[in-house]
Structure formats: structure tokens, C-alpha cells
Amino acid sequence: xxxxxxxxxxxxxxxxxxxxxxxxxxxxxxxxKLPLGERIEYARVQSxxxxxxxxxxxxxxxxxxxxxxxxxxxxxxxxxAEVELQEIPRDPTPQVVIGAHPxxxxxxxxxxxxxxWDYHDELWFDRRNQTxxxxxxxxxxxxxxxxTAVGLAPDSSRGADxxxxxxxxxFRAEVMTDKGEKLVKAHIPRFKDLxxxxxxxxxxxAKKKIAANLRMDSKAxxxxxxxxxxxxxxxxxxxxxxxxxxxxxxCPTCHCFDIVDEPEGVDQGTRRRNWDTCQTAKFTLHGSGHxxxxxxxxxxxxxxxxxxxxYPEKFQEVLCTGCxxxxxVCPGGMDLxxxxxxxxxxxxx
Amino acid sequence: xQALRTLARKLLTEGTVQVVIGYENGPRGARPxxxxxxxxxERLVFTPGCVQNLASYLSPRxxxxxxxxxxxxxxxxxxxxxxxxxxxxxxxxxxNVVLIGVRCGGVVRDPALFEKLSLDTVADRCGDCDxxxxxxxxxxxxxxxxxxxxxxxxxxxMARLEAxxxxxxxxxxxxxxxxxxxxxACREVCPLCFCVRCLADKTMPQWIESSAxxxxxxxxxxxxxxxxxxxxxxCGECQRVCPADIPLSxxxxxMAQIAAQRFGYKVCDDPQVPAPIGAFRKEDEQEFIR
Numbered sequence: 001x002x003x004x005x006x007x008x009x010x011x012x013x014x015x016x017x018x019x020x021x022x023x024x025x026x027x028x029x030x031x032x033k034l035p036l037g038e039r040i041e042y043a044r045v046q047s048x049x050x051x052x053x054x055x056x057x058x059x060x061x062x063x064x065x066x067x068x069x070x071x072x073x074x075x076x077x078x079x080x081a082e083v084e085l086q087e088i089p090r091d092p093t094p095q096v097v098i099g100a101h102p103x104x105x106x107x108x109x110x111x112x113x114x115x116x117w118d119y120h121d122e123l124w125f126d127r128r129n130q131t132x133x134x135x136x137x138x139x140x141x142x143x144x145x146x147x148t149a150v151g152l153a154p155d156s157s158r159g160a161d162x163x164x165x166x167x168x169x170x171f172r173a174e175v176m177t178d179k180g181e182k183l184v185k186a187h188i189p190r191f192k193d194l195x196x197x198x199x200x201x202x203x204x205x206a207k208k209k210i211a212a213n214l215r216m217d218s219k220a221x222x223x224x225x226x227x228x229x230x231x232x233x234x235x236x237x238x239x240x241x242x243x244x245x246x247x248x249x250x251c252p253t254c255h256c257f258d259i260v261d262e263p264e265g266v267d268q269g270t271r272r273r274n275w276d277t278c279q280t281a282k283f284t285l286h287g288s289g290h291x292x293x294x295x296x297x298x299x300x301x302x303x304x305x306x307x308x309x310x311y312p313e314k315f316q317e318v319l320c321t322g323c324x325x326x327x328x329v330c331p332g333g334m335d336l337x338x339x340x341x342x343x344x345x346x347x348x349x
Numbered sequence: 350x351q352a353l354r355t356l357a358r359k360l361l362t363e364g365t366v367q368v369v370i371g372y373e374n375g376p377r378g379a380r381p382x383x384x385x386x387x388x389x390x391e392r393l394v395f396t397p398g399c400v401q402n403l404a405s406y407l408s409p410r411x412x413x414x415x416x417x418x419x420x421x422x423x424x425x426x427x428x429x430x431x432x433x434x435x436x437x438x439x440x441x442x443x444x445n446v447v448l449i450g451v452r453c454g455g456v457v458r459d460p461a462l463f464e465k466l467s468l469d470t471v472a473d474r475c476g477d478c479d480x481x482x483x484x485x486x487x488x489x490x491x492x493x494x495x496x497x498x499x500x501x502x503x504x505x506x507m508a509r510l511e512a513x514x515x516x517x518x519x520x521x522x523x524x525x526x527x528x529x530x531x532x533x534a535c536r537e538v539c540p541l542c543f544c545v546r547c548l549a550d551k552t553m554p555q556w557i558e559s560s561a562x563x564x565x566x567x568x569x570x571x572x573x574x575x576x577x578x579x580x581x582x583x584c585g586e587c588q589r590v591c592p593a594d595i596p597l598s599x600x601x602x603x604m605a606q607i608a609a610q611r612f613g614y615k616v617c618d619d620p621q622v623p624a625p626i627g628a629f630r631k632e633d634e635q636e637f638i639r
Contacts, residue, residue, distance in 0.1 A: 035506060035525070035596040036588070060592070069530040069561040144377065238413055239383045242405060242590075244534035249592045262558050262565075272560045275530060280537070281410075282550055295413035328461070331401065331538050331590040333380020 003181070004194045008170035011190040013048035016098055018187055020048070025095035027065050029058045042097075042104075053099050054140045054166065057323065061252035062097060062104040063111075066127045070274045073123070073259070077268045092127045096183065099136040103147045103321040105159035107252030108133070113315040114255070123273065132179045135160035136171070137199065139206040144324035146214040146337050152321055154206045155199070167197040210322075214337045218308065218318055220347035221340065225309035229301075233346065237339070238300035240332035241279070247326035247334075248277035253307070253319045256283075278302045304339070350394060352490050353423070356449060357390035360421050366447050367418025370406050372399040378460025381406065385417060395423065395451050395491070398460035400472055402584040404431035405540040409440055421447035425456070426480030429618035430582035431540035433485050436620035438580075438627065440543050443620070450486030453478075455497025459589075468498040473598065474585050476500035485618040506599055523563070526570055528593040531561040535587035535597055536573065541580050548572065574600045579608035579625040582616050 007015070016026050030043045030050045040056045042065065075086040097105075108128065115121040115128075137155035138147075147153060157163040161180035164171040172194060175181050184191055224231075248254040258276035263269040276283060279300075284293045293299050311319035320336075327335040357369040361384070371393045373382035379398030384390055403422050406414050414420065424432060432448060435441040455475035457463040463470035475497040482493060510518060533549065536542045549557045549569055557572060558565035581601040588597045608614050611634060612625040625633075 034594050035599070036594050039594060059594070064530070070565075236383070239417075240381045242411075242538045244537035244590055245532050246534040246590050246592050249530055249532045249534070258559070260552075260555075260559055262555065262560060274560050275532070277532070280533075295416070296411070297413045327377060329590070329592055331534075331586060333375045333377060333401070333460075335376045338376050 003175040003184075005173045005175065005184065005191040006167075006170060006194045006197050007164070007173050007191050011192075012098065012164075012171065013051060015187050015190045016045070016048035016051060016096075018190075019096050020046070023093070025093045027062070027095055027097045028099050029053070029055070029101075031055070042100075051098060053136055054138065056140050057138075057142065057145065057325070057328075058101060058104070059250070059325075061250060061323065061325065062100055062108060062133075063252050063255070065095065065097070066108060066131065067124060067255060067257075067275075070272050071123055073271045073273055075268065075270050076261075079267065090122065090126050092130050094130045095127075095132075097131065097133045099164070100133050100160070101138050101140075101323065102135050102154060102156040102158070102160070102163075103138075103145075103152060103323040104252045105133050105135040106147075106152050106156055107159070107321045107323075109159035110253055110315075110317060110319060110321065111255050113317075114311075117314070132161045132183050133159060134162045134164055134173075134180075134183075136164045137166060137203055139166070139200075139202045141206055141210045142324070143213060144327045144335070144337060145210050145322060146216075146324060146340075147322035148207065148211040149214040149216045149337075149340070150218065150318050150320050150322045154210055155203055165199040165203065167199060169197065172197050172199060214322075214341060216340045216344045217347065218312065221308050221343045222312050224343060224347040225305055226313075229305075231346075233342075234297050234301045236297070237304075238295070238297035240334050241296045241300055242332055243279050243281060243296050243299060244331060245277035245279040246329040246331065247303070247336075248279055249275065250325040250329050252321060252323055252325075278306070300334075304343075308340075308343075353395055353449065353451070354390045354393050356488055356490070357384060357393055357421070358387045360447060361385070361387040361390065365419075366421040368414070369393070369421045369423075369449075370403050370414075371423040371449070372396070372401070372403075374398075378462075378464070380460070383414070383417070393423075396464070397455060397457050397466045398464060399423075399425070400456040400458070400460055400589070402428045402431055402540055402582075402586050404428045404435065404584075405538055405586065407432065407435055407441055407446060408540060408543040410543055410545060419445060419447070421449055423449045423451060424483055424486065425451055425453040426478065426483045426618065427474065427582055427584050428540075429483035429485045430480065430616050431584060433618045433620040434541050434580055434582060434616070434624075435543065437622075437624060438541075438543075448483075448486045448488070450483040450489040452482050452489070452491045452493045454481070454494025466498055468500060471498045471500045472585065473500060473503040474583050476503055479615075480618060483618055485620065503598070503602065506596065507602060510599060510603075523567075525595050526566040527563065528595055529561060529566040529570070530593060531559060531565065531569065532592060533569075534590045534592065538586045538590045539577070540582070540584065540586070541577060542573075548576075570595075570597075570600065574604050577601055578604035579612065579614055579616070581605060 115124040163174040307319040369384040
């Protein structure tokens with residue numbers, strides 16, 4: 001289905017304006033001013049001037065726009081023994097992401113697998129189906145990125161409806177899916193014929209740089225983990241971990257959630273679905289007080305097992321797209337690329 | 350640096366402690382490390398990159414560290430205040446830890462980005478440090494370095510908040526709290542948040558809603574700030590870890606100011622000095638009792 005076109009920077013911004021005018025939500029990396037300084041993060045934009053491309057790896061992932069930190073599932077009202085349930089209408093606004101990092105677009109495609117496995121998760125796919133993603137080949141990676149080590153690349157089209165490759169004058173747009181095709185058709189004057197527009201050499205340099213950050217053997221790590229539940233490395237691997245779960249919050253593929261009932265007054269309330277993480281003690285705490293994951297070493301083991309053994313065993317791919325955010329955010333200085341390098345070395349023994 | 354390594358090796362060889370909690374250089378700058386073998390003491394460092402508060406690892410919630418045996422911990426002046434807090438509040442016995450104090454000339458905001466201290470790179474909290482030479486120590490290492498670059502970022506932010514009307518300030522905090530995803534990472538890294546079961550995790554009844562909505566977020570951050578009033582040592586770990594970059598230090602700094610004004614109390618590294626939350630004095634103002 002791949003079809004190649006060209007779009008200039010100004011036409012891309014004009015496209016964003018057309019979407020905004022039509023009432024579509026536009027999500028893009030923006031330079032956000034905060035009390036503590038500025039940072040690049042994905043946000044819903046109000047104006048195409050806000051879009052920034054390839055400045056730095058966004059601080060947050062795209063996850064929150066498909067699976068927000070909290071979502072209301074239903075409301076209840078109670079009169080004595082009678083309980084009345086009210087469904088919450090689910091009609092998310094159509095949204096277009098402009099300038100997604102390839103690691104974040106890929107992450108959504110990876111998580112799709114589990115969300116459509118034994119149960120089709122409506123809350124996930126409601127938003128997912130209403131989302132069109134324009135990935136932008138990434139030249140913003142730093143020394144902690146490792147997408148190439150998990151089978152992706154700074155110009156991977158995985159999860160993208162349209163892949164944008166930066167050229168000297170704008171972007172080469174590779175249309176990957178029906179959703180992408182539909183978007184192009186609706187805004188056809190913005191797209192031009194591709195006339196010998198070559199991707200910038202910076203992209204090749206970025207690929208080489210990221211590839212040098214980490215070489216790992218996913219298959220070998222999977223084998224090591226499969227046999228290594230009682231491996232002695234688990235006795236010390238989690239020492240620096242505070243169990244804060246910061247890694248899971250910024251992770252584009254971590255998708256665990258909790259379901260809570262929150263009373264609003266005496267006889268009514270709302271059931272909500274909230275982000276959760278296996279890195280906290282509460283995640284596995286039983287009602288009896290027993291906790292099968294008794295300490296932080298066990299919880300770190302769980303995180304690595306899920307991403308690099310359990311998920312690949314079920315879905316033939318790791319639950320990690322190499323964005324490096326977990327390492328950037330960790331207050332204890334734990335570094336996933338370093339751990340993966342160590343696991344690869346251990347597996348080779 | 351060599352003195353630190355020599356001491357660590359000695360403590361481990363003699364069996365005085367079973368683990369030395371200090372700093373090493375990692376892929377993203379200085380970071381915590383846990384040395385259990387004397388020959389591994391060589392990897393210990395102390396540099397302006399050592400921003401982390403290692404006292405958090407002494408909290409009773411860190412059962413995976415307790416299992417290693419008696420620890421020695423490298424403490425800066427601010428970290429020593431947190432250790433004093435744990436002792437003051439009966440979470441740690443003084444004789445169960447060896448404290449390796451280091452004289453400090455300030456640390457950087459982010460060890461992954463900066464190595465050297467400057468007005469731009471110094472951590473916000475270091476600008477008005479009052480404890481560059483910790484007193485709650487068993488060993489004190491290094492010469493006293495020059496004072497940290499006198500950053501005024503923290504006081505400027507505080508002044509901007511103070512200058513706001515109530516409505517403006519409420520709008521400011523509303524905007525900040527809207528960014529919260531309720532991961533509670535701020536609590537997990539806090540050296541003084543040692544409760545095994547936090548009020549915010551209780552569900553029968555649920556005192557604080559756990560969802561990331563305006564009501565729940567406000568309830569959580571107000572409760573957290575209140576529980577840290579007169580206890581927070583200002584290490585800034587909560588703010589450093591926050592995935593949404595919420596300026597939590599401003600809330601905690603304000604609570605510290607109020608504790609100082611109302612109770613004449615300033616957090617220090619002497620565990621014998623009682624904190625307002627754990628002591629009653631007749632001269633305390635009681636105008637709320639009528």
C-alpha cells in the first residue's frame with residue numbers, strides 16, 4: 001500500500017490548522033514552559049505554530065492519549081439493595097498525532113497485541129481507532145536511546161499511518177495504512193509529488209549513533225529469563241530501586257491498570273480505570289497481608305520478565321521500543337540499556 | 350575520594366558493616382551504589398554529581414536493603430537531616446548505621462546533564478544551604494569546598510508565588526496539579542515517607558481518591574505537604590523524580606517556612622531536637638482552641 005508523496009513544513013502546519021478547524025484534536029511534541037524550566041512533551045496543540053520537530057525525545061510517551069491516566073468506566077446509584085448502573089458514553093474525539101517518535105508509534109502497535117488478545121479492550125481501541133499517526137523519523141535520540149537493539153529504527157514505520165522523513169525542504173511522506181490514505185485524500189492540496197526529495201543525511205548518522213548505544217540479543221535474553229527465575233542476579237539487581245514506578249509512567253509500552261470505585265456522596269459513585277505499576281508493593285499485596293513479590297528485587301525481576309520473556313513468548317516481540325525514558329527518569333540511576341547489555345553477556349556464558 | 354574508598358574498605362573488611370551505600374559513576378552520571386565486598390570499594394566516588402539523597406535507602410520500607418545487613422551510608426549535610434528525621438521518629442536506631450559524612454560544596458541539578466557546578470547547573474536547594482558540614486556523622490571526610498554558586502532560583506520562585514493573590518495562586522497550583530498522573534513516585538523516593546501503609550493507599554474507607562482528577566490530585570498533594578510540614582529536609586528528590594515536573598519543592602519550602610514562623614523550628618541533623626509534629630510545648634500558639 002506504500003505510496004510516497006512530499007509535504008513542505010508550511011503545508012504540514014497548514015494541515016494541522018485544517019484539522020483543528022474541523023474539530024479534530026491535534027497531538028504533537030511542543031516546547032512546554034513549566035515553573036522549573038522548559039521541556040519537550042506531547043500535548044494537545046491549539047495552534048500549528050506550537051509544533052516542534054526533532055528537538056529532543058519527548059518527556060512523556062503517547063500512551064496517555066490512548067489510555068489516559070484515569071478513565072471513568074461507569075457510574076452507580078444505590079437505593080437500599082437496588083443498584084442502578086449508568087454507562088458512560090464512549091465517543092472519543094478523532095485525533096491526529098503529528099511528529100510521533102517512531103518508538104512511540106511502534107509502542108502502540110505492540111500494545112495492540114495484548115489489548116486484542118483474550119479480551120478486546122474497548123476503552124483502548126475506541127481511542128486507538130480514532131487516532132491517525134504521522135511518525136517523524138527521529139534525529140533527536142541521545143546516548144540512552146536503543147530502538148535499533150529491539151528491532152526498530154529511528155525511521156521505523158511500525159505503528160505509523162504515515163511516516164515522515166525529513167528532507168531539505170520538508171518531509172517525504174510515506175503512506176502506510178488506509179487511515180493514512182484517508183487523511184491524505186482529505187487534505188490532498190497539501191501533498192505534492194515526490195520529486196527527488198532525499199532524506200537528510202542526519203538520519204543515517206542518527207541510525208549509526210543509536211546502533212552504537214546498545215547491542216543486545218533479545219532471543220538469548222528471553223532464554224536466560226525463561227530458565228532464570230531463581231538466578232542469583234535477582235538478589236542485587238533491584239538494590240537502587242525505590243519502587244517509585246516512574247519508569248512505568250513514562251514507558252510507552254507499560255499498560256497495567258487498576259480499577260477503583262470512588263464514592264461521590266453517600267449513595268452514588270464512579271468506577272474508574274487508572275494507571276498502575278508492578279514496581280510498587282501494593283500491586284501484588286493480598287487482602288490477607290501476604291505479598292508474593294516481597295521486595296524490590298522481585299519487582300524489578302517482574303518488570304524485566306514481562307518485557308523480555310513473557311511478552312515475547314506470547315506475542316513474539318519484546319514489550320519495549322527502546323525509547324530510554326525509564327533510564328532518564330530513574331532517581332536511583334538504574335539504566336535499562338546497561339541491564340540488557342549485562343543480561344546478554346550472562347546469557348552468552 | 351581515596352579517603353572514602355579506604356574507609357569503606359576498612360569498614361567492610363573489619364565487618365563493622367555489611368554494605369556501604371555510596372555513589373559511583375554510571376552511564377548517566379553519578380548514581381547510588383551498594384558495595385558489599387572490600388575490593389569493590391574502588392568504585393566509590395563523591396562529586397558534584399552526587400545529587401541523590403541516600404537516606405531514602407535507610408527507610409524501613411527498603412526491606413531488600415535491610416536484608417544485606419548493617420549499612421554505612423555516605424551523607425551530605427542535607428542527607429544527614431533526613432537520617433536525623435528517621436532516628437527522631439523511631440524508624441532507625443543510631444547504632445544500626447554508620448554515617449560517613451562528606452563536606453559539600455553543592456550538587457548539580459541533573460547528573461546526566463552536568464558535571465561541573467555553576468550558577469546555571471547547581472541544584473535549586475543548594476543556594477541557601479545551612480549544613481555543608483554534616484554533624485550527625487561517625488566519620489567526616491574531605492576539606493570544606495568553596496560555597497556553592499549562590500543560585501536564587503528557589504527564592505525567586507517563592508517570591509513570585511508570595512506576590513500572587515489567593516485566586517492567582519490557586520490557579521497556579523490547579524494548573525500544576527492537573528499534570529499529576531498519581532504515580533506517587535514523589536512519595537516512594539521521599540526519605541521521610543516511611544509509612545508501610547500510606548493513608549493514600551487505604552480503601553476502607555478511601556480517604557483520598559487515587560484517580561488522577563482535580564479532586565484526587567489536590568487531596569493527595571495537600572495531604573503529602575501537610576504530612577511533611579516540619580519534617581521535609583528539602584532534598585528535592587520528589588521534584589527530581591516527578592515524571593510531570595511538578596514544582597513540589599515550592600510546596601514543601603512553604604510548609605518549612607510556616608513551621609519556622611509558628612514553632613521556631615528549622616529541620617536540622619540533630620535527632621535530639623524535637624520536631625513540632627512530635628513534641629508539645631506550652632508556649633506553642635493555640636489560638637485555634639477557643
